[in-house]
Amino acid sequence: MKKYVINFANSFPSFRVPELESLADMYGIEVDLSHHNEKSPFMIVELESEAHAQNLIKRSILAKGIYELWGEGDTLHELHQSIMQTSSHRFDTYKKNTFRFDFVSFMGNKTTEEKINTIETFKFLGFEGKIRLKNPEVVFAVLEEYHVSGMEKAETPNHLWFGKEIQLSARSAGVVEQYDLKKRRYIGTTSFEAELSLISCNIGQVMPGKIIYDPFTGTGSFLVAGAYFGAYPVGTDIDPRSIRGKLLQCNLKTNFKQYGTTSQLMDTFVMDFTNNAFRSDLVIDSIVCDPPYGVREGLKVCGAKNPEKAAGRENNVVEGELGHFRRDFIAPKKPYELANLLEDLLNFAAERLPIGGRLAFWMPTANDEFVEHHIPQHARLEQLYALEQEFNKWSRRLMVYVKRGEGYQGVTSNGMLEGNVTSFRKRYFKSFNEKSRQFHE
Numbered sequence: 001m002k003k004y005v006i007n008f009a010n011s012f013p014s015f016r017v018p019e020l021e022s023l024a025d026m027y028g029i030e031v032d033l034s035h036h037n038e039k040s041p042f043m044i045v046e047l048e049s050e051a052h053a054q055n056l057i058k059r060s061i062l063a064k065g066i067y068e069l070w071g072e073g074d075t076l077h078e079l080h081q082s083i084m085q086t087s088s089h090r091f092d093t094y095k096k097n098t099f100r101f102d103f104v105s106f107m108g109n110k111t112t113e114e115k116i117n118t119i120e121t122f123k124f125l126g127f128e129g130k131i132r133l134k135n136p137e138v139v140f141a142v143l144e145e146y147h148v149s150g151m152e153k154a155e156t157p158n159h160l161w162f163g164k165e166i167q168l169s170a171r172s173a174g175v176v177e178q179y180d181l182k183k184r185r186y187i188g189t190t191s192f193e194a195e196l197s198l199i200s201c202n203i204g205q206v207m208p209g210k211i212i213y214d215p216f217t218g219t220g221s222f223l224v225a226g227a228y229f230g231a232y233p234v235g236t237d238i239d240p241r242s243i244r245g246k247l248l249q250c251n252l253k254t255n256f257k258q259y260g261t262t263s264q265l266m267d268t269f270v271m272d273f274t275n276n277a278f279r280s281d282l283v284i285d286s287i288v289c290d291p292p293y294g295v296r297e298g299l300k301v302c303g304a305k306n307p308e309k310a311a312g313r314e315n316n317v318v319e320g321e322l323g324h325f326r327r328d329f330i331a332p333k334k335p336y337e338l339a340n341l342l343e344d345l346l347n348f349a350a351e352r353l354p355i356g357g358r359l360a361f362w363m364p365t366a367n368d369e370f371v372e373h374h375i376p377q378h379a380r381l382e383q384l385y386a387l388e389q390e391f392n393k394w395s396r397r398l399m400v401y402v403k404r405g406e407g408y409q410g411v412t413s414n415g416m417l418e419g420n421v422t423s424f425r426k427r428y429f430k431s432f433n434e435k436s437r438q439f440h441e
Helices: 013-027 050-057 076-094 112-120 194-203 221-228 240-244 252-259 307-311 338-352 424-429 433-440
Strands: 002-008 042-047 063-073 099-106 138-145 159-168 211-214 232-237 267-270 286-289 300-302 333-335 358-366 381-390 394-403
Touching: 002 013, 002 159, 013 050, 013 063, 013 194, 013 381, 042 050, 050 063, 050 159, 063 076, 063 138, 076 159, 099 112, 194 221, 194 286, 194 358, 194 381, 194 394, 211 221, 221 232, 221 252, 221 286, 232 240, 240 252, 240 267, 286 338, 338 358, 338 381, 338 394
Parallel strands: 099 138, 211 232, 211 286, 232 267, 286 358
Antiparallel strands: 002 042, 002 063, 063 159, 138 159, 300 333, 358 394, 381 394
16 A cells, blocks of 8 residues: 545535545545545545556546655655655656656745745755656656645745655546536526536546436536536436527537537436336436425426316317327426425435435525434435535535445435425525524524
């Protein structure tokens, strides 16, 4: 086992370990991530090989890169001493290679002159190859963590690491900026942000050549993210406007054309998820979605609010044709609660996912109302994560489940129904004040 240091982006720190655990599980990599500190962008891990290090990081969104650790210290002198003691046997391996030095800094940085002076102190490595800024054979990095107190600028790092670059991540390759909604040609009011869409797909283990399904497609944020990772997307939505778009030249398929992944898109369908029309033997490898919260408009499914009244319209004939057979027929819809929808989603995942397949969805909750037993459960699905993104008075959680075999002894429950949880839509439009007032009283 060799030591490596991972450099993380400074966003969504509580999602870092679940993402790397999910990627490690995908590639069969054993790694201990228990030493992760959310306040630090650096973490040391032990891995069997460079190949494992590359696979762990190459498609990560929250990590920037991974480096073979040569030494560390609180000062530059201590760093040099550590390199001499632990890595001197590596020097000759790279003696003739072209190389470059990079600086990876957190909460501080050096001027160009300071960087040059620091690089000069590494002459003891004995490298004889030429310095090449573009496409060198080897990249070495000085990783620095500064400590900032108040508004004062940190002058010197409080800890340093030195290592050989092994792998930069998808994030470092610019995928988050490339998929940014501001640059996307077709979006809507409910389009999910690019960074979290990509993270959701990683934790949901969306894999190349596998099917990813989003039952609430909208403008396709999760589908285009899944296609980036090489999957074959399938989507459905009850609202035809979001899929078809307002113009023929600008719709959901426009996004796949923009990213060059049109050939991977299997299809999208206008369909009520609770009345699913997929054939029973269609295996869906991953389900990643953001169910409608009912905020912008009330959550609805196909059906009649008044069944008796609707029954009288079944034989309605328009121009010699039964109305519900006509292409311009708009199916009636009835209100539906989020708790019921999530229960349907878990039942569908338990039936359609293969063993080991993952379900990842976002669930909204009022902060003063949430308790753990509100999270819906299914006897065939093991809950892996409940990752919170907190806003002001409400949060949304990325719920991640994996389907287990017949021997798994889980429970089926829906605390949102059993606990008589107040409709999230009602709480949202009342600014959560009513429940908060009752809570404080």
